[in-house]
Amino acid sequence: MKTEKQLENEIEKLKEELASKRPPWYERYIKRSSFINGFMFCMVISSVVAIAQVVTKPHTFSSGTVISAAEVNANFDTLYTRINQINSGFIAELSSNFAITCDNPSMQAGTIETVPFDDDSSKNDGGVYNNASGIFTAPKSGYYWFIWDISFSGMKTSFYYKINGAFDSTNYMVNWSSYGKETRVIKLNMGDTLTFAADCDSSMGPANDSVVAGSYYGVLLM
Structure with a gap:
């Protein structure tokens, strides 16, 4: 009866004999098969993500072609970018005593x-809101839910949304009190810009009235 060690030696010997009889292309075939299996798994994941976001791949591969790492990376970089763009929520707030004054040349009455x-950079997903320009850029097409609230002192003030720089007559509010809050669901296409704007009527109150506080929220619904 053979010992365990003898059996192990015979198994190793059989492995060596089998390896010596393999054709030269065998190892390359095994490596490529493993790569293709892994790649196909990743493409299945990509197709699932595409349900939420259409992804156009820069490179298409066919059977028997040589695949470069750069081409594969380009495809995955495209997918990575599109997944990140799905996030589009942001929260922003006014600085204390941020001025909207009717006697300020940059804020003329009637304009x-x-x-x-x-x-808040921690909540401005994807950097879709530019706090310097006040512009929100839609990362994808869909319906967006915007909420703002703002405090000011005393005079009649009108608040608007501007889409792609144009006044949106369907989304505005006129306030006679010192506090205003509004909620809007707005349909935007990918790349559309939206700004929150205001004008004031100096005849309705002191010329140097100013905004003292406020916040502005936005999130993609679907």
Whole structure:
């Protein structure tokens, strides 16, 4: 009866004999098969993600072609970028005593001026809101839910949304009190810009009234 060690030696010997009889292309075939299996798994994952976001791959591969790492990386970089763009929520707030004054040359009575908020970078997903310009850029097409609230002192003030720089007559509010809050669901296409704007009527109150606080929220619904 053979010992365990003898059996192990015979198994190793059989492995060596089998390896010596393999054709030269065998190892390359095994490596490529493993790579293709892994690649196909990743493409299945990509197709699942595409349900939520259409992804156009820069390179298409066919059977028997040589695949470079750069081409594969380019495909995955495209997918990575599109997944990140799905996030589009942001929260922004006004600085204390942020001025909207009717006697300020940049805020003339009867004109519509953009109100820039100070974004909370930890909640400005994807950097879709620019706090310097006050512009929100839609990362994808869909319906967006926007909420703002703002405090000011005393005079009649009108608040608007501007889409791609144009006044949106369907989304505005006129306030006679010192506090205003509004909620809107707005349909935007990918790349559309939206700004929150205001104008004031100096005849309705002191010329140097100013905004003292406020916040502005946005999130993609679908």
